[in-house]
Amino acid sequence: MRSKWKKSALALFSGAVLMLAACGSNSAAPEKEEKKDEPAQQEEAKTYNIGVTQIVEHPSLNAAFDGFKAALEDAGIKAEYDVQIAQGDNSANTSIANNLVSGGVDLIFANSTPSAQAAASATSDIPIIFTSVTDAEGAELVDSNEKPGGNVTGTVDTHPDAIPSTLKFLKDDLGAKKVGMVFNSGEQNSRAQVDSIKKLIKDEGLGLEIVEASVATSADVKQAAESLVGKVDSMYTITDNTVVSALESVVSVANDNKLPMMVGEFDSVDRGGLGAYGFEYYDIGYEAGEMAVKILKGEGEPAEMPVQYPQNLKFVINKDTAEAIGLEIKDDWNAEDVKDLEK
Known part of the structure; x- marks a missing residue:
């Protein structure tokens, strides 16, 4: 009896060990596989x-x-x-x-x-x-x-050709002599553009005169634009954040007084500016x-990583604005209507 008991106990013990080993083996495999997939899952979920x-x-x-x-x-x-x-x-x-x-x-x-x-x-x-x-x-x-x-x-x-092309258009095609510019002189972006425009006019002998009207806030924009009436025959609104945020007030002054106003980018043409050499x-x-x-x-x-310039400079004109100020659009301008960009 004792011998049989020993044999039975030994058999039970061996079976238990095998079962535990098998369980350990089965549980370890998924854990290892989960760790293998974890980096990929983390990378995929990176926000x-x-x-x-x-x-x-x-x-x-x-x-x-x-x-x-x-x-x-x-x-x-x-x-x-x-x-x-x-x-x-x-x-x-x-x-x-x-x-x-x-x-x-x-x-x-x-x-x-x-x-x-x-x-x-x-x-x-x-x-x-x-x-x-x-x-x-x-x-x-x-x-x-x-x-x-x-x-x-x-x-x-800014595209290297945008400002020179705009000034040439003002002079040669619109017959401008005195160009009014409303801008925030405290914004480095704007001061740099105005200084660049003045230098280009002088260097190229374009014969244009820039008449400045400086603002500090968007609330000053309309009054500054009105101060130019009677002093200029055209306007040029650059990519000045203060002025562009209140662009409609400049547009109304320019159009009411039949002053052609070139702008610095297409969104401002869409909002009523006459035209722009620009990009999206x-x-x-x-x-x-x-x-x-x-x-x-x-x-x-x-x-x-070098600083990048915008590509594909285009000339866009707002035909509705041209009509409002009585300006005839010439075929040799090769201008796209701002509405064409919206198609």
Whole structure:
């Protein structure tokens, strides 16, 4: 009996060991497989935190942001956006930049020159991609357009031929002599454009005179435009964020007084400006987004990514505005109607 009991006990013990070994083997395999898949799942689920700083809301800047988001989406980048608008307030602009940095965002999208300058002052570590900037070098955002050299790069909102073509059109096709310009002299982006225009007029002997009307806020824009009436025979509204945010007030003054007003980009033509040599802000936002994609994927660094210029310069005219001021559109202008861009 004792011998049989020993044999039975031994058999039971051996069976239990085998069962435990088998269970251990089965449970270990899924665990190892789960660990193998874990990095891929984490990478697939990665959502980037993008800080967005914008000096003011107006259609051009909003279109640039739409383009930026589209580029990331097209590249399969998942992102959450912390969007903060300064509404033209420089103090708020600085606070926004500091808040985004302290929030530990993965990348900052700076939409306008003041926004980019504030962000660049707030951090030298977080990558910053800008757009809607006119003169990146003059704004001290980069060492040079070809080799930015720091944590900042992006796309600019001026084509090298845009301003010369606009001035030539004002002089040769509209017969302008005195051109009124309303702009915020405290915005580096605007001051750089006006100085560039004056220098070009002098260097090329164009015989145009620029009559300035400076503003500090969007509330000053209409009065500044009205101050030019009787002093000028045409107007030129550049990509000034303060003025563009209140563009309709300038358009009404220009059209009521039959003053042809050239503008700096297509959205302003759509809103009533006579014409522009320009590009779509959506496109430069999209190009900035493509640069951000490379940085987020580890395929590039801001320091080595050249600043990009807009492509495909076009001449667009608002036929309704031309009719309102009694201007005949000539075939040799080769102008597209702003409505054609909306098709």
